[in-house]
Amino acid sequence: MDAHIFPRYDCEPKEQIPYPVWRYTDEQYQYDGSKHGVMKSETTRHLLELIKQAYRRSSKEQLNC
Numbered sequence: 001m002d003a004h005i006f007p008r009y010d011c012e013p014k015e016q017i018p019y020p021v022w023r024y025t026d027e028q029y030q031y032d033g034s035k036h037g038v039m040k041s042e043t044t045r046h047l048l049e050l051i052k053q054a055y056r057r058s059s060k061e062q063l064n065c
């Protein structure tokens with residue numbers, strides 16, 4: 001499985017919202033590690049924790065078959 005998470009902004013032009021984020025050319029919407037790095041790290045940490053929980057649950061369910 002492959003997934004991408006693209007945060008959207010309330011201030012985005014409405015005509016842009018249906019389209020992928022890589023169509024933006026305006027720098028205000030571009031990723032900047034100094035601005036967004038902490039949020040990216042926290043999101044990664046949370047997703048990894050959810051994955052671990054899912055695998056633990058799945059392993060326990062398989063053992064109970």
